[in-house]
Amino acid sequence: MFSGREVEWDASNRIWSWEKNIVYKGKCKDTGEDVAVKQIPYDSSKGKFEGIHPNLIREVTILRRLSPHQYIVQFHNTFCVNDNKRPLWNIVFEYLSCTLKQLIKQKLDPSNVKRLIYQILSGVAHCHSHSVIHRNLNSESILFEENSRRIKIAGFGLSRSCSIPFGVEEKFLKSYSPGVEAADISYQPPEFLLLSENYSLSSDMWSVGCIFAEMARGDVLFEANSCSVSQLSEIFSVLGTPTEADWAGVTSYIGWEEELEALDYNFTSKDLTLEALKAKVPALDVDGMDLLSQMLTYNPSERITAKKALDHAYFKNLDKTEL
Amino acid sequence: MRGILVNWLIEVHFKFDLMQETLYLMITLLDQYLSQVPIKKNEMQLVGLTALLLASKYEDFWHPRVKELISISAESYTRDQVLGMERLILKKLKFRLNTPTPYVFMLRFLKAAQSDSKLEHLAFYLI
Numbered sequence: 021m022f023s024g025r026e027v028e029w030d031a032s033n034r035i036w037s038w039e040k041n042i043v044y045k046g047k048c049k050d051t052g053e054d055v056a057v058k059q060i061p062y063d064s065s066k067g068k069f070e071g072i073h074p075n076l077i078r079e080v081t082i083l084r085r086l087s088p089h090q091y092i093v094q095f096h097n098t099f100c101v102n103d104n105k106r107p108l109w110n111i112v113f114e115y116l117s118c119t120l121k122q123l124i125k126q127k128l129d130p131s132n133v134k135r136l137i138y139q140i141l142s143g144v145a146h147c148h149s150h151s152v153i154h155r156n157l158n159s160e161s162i163l164f165e166e167n168s169r170r171i172k173i174a175g176f177g178l179s180r181s182c183s184i185p186f187g188v189e190e191k192f193l194k195s196y197s198p199g200v201e202a203a204d205i206s207y208q209p210p211e212f213l214l215l216s217e218n219y220s221l222s223s224d225m226w227s228v229g230c231i232f233a234e235m236a237r238g239d240v241l242f243e244a245n246s247c248s249v250s251q252l253s254e255i256f257s258v259l260g261t262p263t264e265a266d267w268a269g270v271t272s273y274i275g276w277e278e279e280l281e282a283l284d285y286n287f288t289s290k291d292l293t294l295e296a297l298k299a300k301v302p303a304l305d306v307d308g309m310d311l312l313s314q315m316l317t318y319n320p321s322e323r324i325t326a327k328k329a330l331d332h333a334y335f336k337n338l339d340k341t342e343l
Numbered sequence: 344m345r346g347i348l349v350n351w352l353i354e355v356h357f358k359f360d361l362m363q364e365t366l367y368l369m370i371t372l373l374d375q376y377l378s379q380v381p382i383k384k385n386e387m388q389l390v391g392l393t394a395l396l397l398a399s400k401y402e403d404f405w406h407p408r409v410k411e412l413i414s415i416s417a418e419s420y421t422r423d424q425v426l427g428m429e430r431l432i433l434k435k436l437k438f439r440l441n442t443p444t445p446y447v448f449m450l451r452f453l454k455a456a457q458s459d460s461k462l463e464h465l466a467f468y469l470i
Contacts, residue, residue: 069422070409071429074400080438081401098438100430181441 026050027099027112029057041177045115054115055096062107069107076109079176082152083111086176091143093163093174116172121159124235130303133235134338136171137228138330142343143173144228145326148221152181157227158204159234170343182220205251206230206244210262211320213248213255214275222320225329229315236303236312249277256280258300259316260293267319307334344384345377348391355392355415359407361399363467367444369398375442376432386428389420393428401440 029046035056036043046057063073076098083095096112120136128136140162147154154161154176161175205213209226233241242258245251252275256262261280262270270276297316298309311334314324324332349370356366372394382390392412399406409425449466456462 065408068408068410069426070406071396071426072400072433074406077397077400077433077438077440081440084438085441 027055027057027110046112056113056115058111058113060109060111062109072109075177076111078179078181080111082176082179082181085150085181086147086152089143089146091139091171091173092146093172113174114172116163116165116174118164118166119160120162120164120171120231120235123164124159124238127238128235130236130305133232133303134308134335135169135343136235137232138335138338138340139171139343140173140228140231141326141329143171144224145330147173147179148224148326150181151221152176152179153221154179154224154227156204156207157224157231158207159231159240160204162231204244205248206240206242208248208251209320210252210255210318211273213252214270214273215248216273216275220320222323222325225315225323225326226320228326228329229312232312232315233301236308237301241300248275249279252280258296259318260296262318270318305334307332307336310334344387345373348387349373351388352391352395355395358415359399359411361407362403364444364446365395365398365402367446368402368440368442369394371442371444372398372432372436372440375436379435380431385419388416389424389428390432392416392420393425393432396425397429397432397440 026049027046028049029044033045034042035045041058041060043056043058046055047053048055060073060076063070080095080098083092086092087095093116094114096114098109098111101108101110123136144154144157154173156175156178157173161173163172163174164170165172207227207230209223211223230241242251242254245254264271271281294309294313297313298304301309301312304312311324311329311332314332315329317323352369352373353366356369369391373391376390376394392415396406396409396412409422412425413420413422453463453466458466
């Protein structure tokens with residue numbers, strides 16, 4: 021509809037689905053190039069169509085702004101088809117066969133971990149420089165291109181662009197969080213889980229930290245739990261229970277429950293926390309551990325930014341010409 | 344005519360209790376569309392309502408239902424007309440809803456000026 025490129029796909033070739041959103045593998049009729057087609061039905065309420073789904077509007081707007089970029093999935097076009105009078109919107113992306121999760125299963129050696137996390141950080145820094153919060157970074161929303169050996173960030177369905185966070189309107193800040201419940205809980209930062217309004221670009225960096233650890237240890241860092249309280253206690257068991265000194269105001273967030281207070285994971289010093297984390301990720305060297313702990317910092321305003329992380333000592337010996 | 348429409352849209356926006364950002368985005372979308380497409384006089388309100396729908400879908404976490412928008416315009420348009428207009432606007436603007444609005448700049452300036460609430464109210468009144 022937008023660029024006139026004809027695309028065909030086979031309904032049996034489903035690669036991914038989530039609720040009513042389905043991704044098919046397709047082909048461009050003109051060039052024969054493989055593409056991924058993501059189908060999103062019309063938004064509806066009480067059986068009546070409400071038009072194009074807000075998430076789709078955001079995803080397309082954001083991708084139009086972010087791509088092309090070497091670490092962001094290439095967006096081609098978007099068009100609408102009618103399936104039995106049900107309008108279906110389609111977004112066409114480049115096709116990538118492998119997710120980061122599949123790659124991690126094959127075990128990564130330390131030099132590859134370093135190269136990949138550098139690429140992920142570059143991609144995230146690109147999003148952040150355009151004021152886009154991804155909100156759903158995990159090992160399945162990051163894809164891998166085997167030819168160029170590059171990662172591509174995808175899955176912008178829950179993303180939002182944010183202007184300058186501003187303290188006047190409570191409502192303004194709150195509006196950033198709805199929708200994230202759908203994101204993968206293992207990668208959610210504590211400020212989401214605690215339902216804090218202190219929510220900004222740094223939230224993505226927590227997720228990057230989880231992905232970094234996952235690549236280094238070959239498995240998810242924080243197993244997914246069914247509710248936010250048990251997810252928080254899983255995090256606290258590794259990193260210690262945050263205190264007011266670590267993160268001012270933490271105990272007054274809506275999601276903070278007495279149950280969490282009772283958990284006795286108080287590590288007395290920063291070294292002890294580092295040791296506990298080290299036990300989880302033994303494959304990382306000293307610089308890697310330092311970077312990881314700066315990503316998994318409780319206080320969002322003290323967490324390292326993507327841009328700063330790229331200059332971290334951990335990447336000193338990385339050959340940046342071969343990314 | 345644009346003035347009358349915008350005045351009315353501001354009232355509608357207020358009634359639905361939407362975010363400030365939505366209001367400015369709505370007007371930006373409306374102006375961009377009107378500057379590209381000649382429309383009939385009786386479609387003016389339809390374009391305005393659809394701009395409101397799109398802006399709130401993009402910016403807010405909640406958007407007014409199409410039915411409510413139709414009833415607020417005294418049933419002048421049908422659901423199909425609104426949804427059709429939604430597609431037309433998106434197509435015409437090529438899904439670029441992330442245009443900077445005066446609101447964003449004002450937020451930045453006010454922050455830089457370390458303003459108090461009196462100055463903020465005055466500033467938002469003026470834009």
